[in-house]
Amino acid sequence: MFSVHLSDIPRTISFRTGLMFLALFGCSFLALFGYLYWQTAVYLKAEADTALHRQVDNRSLQAPELRAQEIRKHARQDVEGRLPHSLYSADGELIAGAIDVLPAFKELDTPDQFIWNKPDGNHRPIRFMVHRLENGQLLLVAQDMHDIHEFDELLVRAMISGGVTLLLVGLIGSVLLGHFARRRLDTLSRSIEAIVEGDLNRRLPIRGNHDDIDRIAIVVNTMLDELQRLMSEVKGVCDDIAHDLRTPLTRLIAGLERAQRRSDSEQDYPAVIDAAMVEAKGLLLTFRALLRISEIEASARRGDFAVIDLNAIAADAVEFFEPLAEERNIILSFAPAATPAMLSGDAQLLFDAACNLLDNAIKFSPDGSRVHVEVLTTSGSIGLRISDNGPGIAEGEREAVLRRLYRSEASRHTPGNGLGLSMVSAVARLHDMRLSIHDALPGCRVDLLGQARLPG
Incomplete structure (x- = not known):
């Protein structure tokens, strides 16, 4: 041509x-x-x-x-x-x-x-x-x-x-x-x-001599990787919405149809309405979580960045989940960094990300197990590591669990909407951090790592 x-x-x-x-x-x-x-x-x-x-x-x-x-x-x-x-x-x-x-x-x-x-x-x-x-x-x-x-x-x-x-x-x-x-x-x-x-799997060729065209090609390829990721997420979200939101919608409609078909007395209607409201609120919370992830990915909150100490954020998250851990007899330990773990970021978003990781770790850990939270500051990197003794995440699913609404078969019957790790992944990208999932032998270890830096 x-x-x-x-x-x-x-x-x-x-x-x-x-x-x-x-x-x-x-x-x-x-x-x-x-x-x-x-x-x-x-x-x-x-x-x-x-x-x-x-x-x-x-x-x-x-x-x-x-x-x-x-x-x-x-x-x-x-x-x-x-x-x-x-x-x-x-x-x-x-x-x-x-x-x-x-x-x-x-x-x-x-x-x-x-x-x-x-x-x-x-x-x-x-x-x-x-x-x-x-x-x-x-x-x-x-x-x-x-x-x-x-x-x-x-x-x-x-x-x-x-x-x-x-x-x-x-x-x-x-x-x-x-x-x-x-x-x-x-x-x-x-x-x-x-x-x-x-x-969409095609990429611009790169010679490796780092000339002007190579630099542009690298930037375009990075953009294409991000676009492909977003399109895959959109497709995955559509599939997961069709799969996961169908169940609560079906329950909601079925409950209303039963109430209409059986002509229950007025005393039975409040229970039907309460059940419908529970299903509707669950759906509303799911869509709110989706909108928040979209807001984070659009970097709409980057203007709120300030110098924060990751030690303080992790300590607040651990303190917040201590009652839940004690209720299930889970030992929740915390190891802060020896030096201040300062970075530039949004304190509320990082706190929410830490809470989501802790919530997953406690939710999927058996009673009487152990969850360990650690703040890392090594070789110019700063981040958060959370380890548990739960069933872990299969290696083939470690990328998929970061998609919105994705839930593995092992966790499909546990409470949740499959958006926790998606939100953490969005927060990580906003802060130029890397979210990785590993084996804890036994259990799962999640690392949220980035570069220690100050704004400006």
């Missing part, structure tokens, strides 16, 4: 980013080369001028007769005219040297340039300087600049060829980046389309 076309590549962010860096690198390349070219040209010109001044000084120190002889000898030796010297009269007539005509110049003792038409027909760029001697004669010293000009041209050609190479490599690199980015986005798009079409 997806294929990478050249027309699609320019629209990718990677291609445009590659072009942007190509432009930035190209500008940096031009600036660096321009600086090097300018520095090289200035250096070579300064070296040539320095050489001209040195030659003028050397010729100026010579005697007039010797100077003329040396210039004629130099002209015979310098066949190629690399360093031509000439001597002219005060009127500009040639006395000795290779350059017949005194070139036009701006000022004495100031380097200048001209094109020398040599007798062999070659045209050479010459940098020269004219100096007036003590006898009035004019001394010209010069240097052929052809090699320096060729070096300048070589630098310019290198800049052009390097710039073209940089442009080609940059464009090819940008196209490849756009191509690979497009292929990866196509893979993500296929995964998303499969998810949209109903494959």
Whole structure:
């Protein structure tokens, strides 16, 4: 369904980013080369001028007769005219040297340039300087600049060829980046389309290099895990509502039908109404619990977070359930943390969660058994652990019991609506804590653990 076309590549962010860096690198390349070219040209010109001044000084120190002889000898030796010297009269007539005509110049003792038409027909760029001697004669010293000009041209050609190479490599690199980015986005798009079409187990592929796309894919996969969990809970809730709420509704309707069908006396109606009210209140409590769980999962109470001590909350919960434990001859022990167990959270919600866990532990423990409550503060973690000696929870049901209204067959005939652990799980997610169920050998151990932290 997806294929990478050249027309699609320019629209990718990677291609445009590659072009942007190509432009930035190209500008940096031009600036660096321009600086090097300018520095090289200035250096070579300064070296040539320095050489001209040195030659003028050397010729100026010579005697007039010797100077003329040396210039004629130099002209015979310098066949190629690399360093031509000439001597002219005060009127500009040639006395000795290779350059017949005194070139036009701006000022004495100031380097200048001209094109020398040599007798062999070659045209050479010459940098020269004219100096007036003590006898009035004019001394010209010069240097052929052809090699320096060729070096300048070589630098310019290198800049052009390097710039073209940089442009080609940059464009090819940008196209490849756009191509690979497009292929990866196509893979993500296929995964998303499969998810949209109903494959909720599908996840976005992750390379493991932790780049930007990987980070987005991880966040999206986490979101999909949460959505799948919520959809599974919704389906489970619908199934459990149909299964568990059907019984009290059936009893309610059956009681009312019996009262109507048997035409009981008015003295019997209060008992029928009381029974119906008990069933209706039970249903109302169930729906209230469902609404509270929804409120917790929507983080509606996160604004009530404050710094609390989990030791105090656990102690209050243990004190609240001590009468019930004593009534059933259950030993309820409590081990607070040695240090303050401070965390950021909602005290009422955490108290309700602790009460639900204690209620389950006492409810499913046999008379004369033991329930132990412990506050944990280890390795940066803080939490609550509740252990009992009851029948425990089968490993295959430890995830299912966290669903709303789910009740195992072993607990289906005990009082309750199957929402206690669902509420605890919602509170745990709200506080970024982890709820886990383990074997206590014998019995069940429930851990509610999170990171110790303060708000802000």
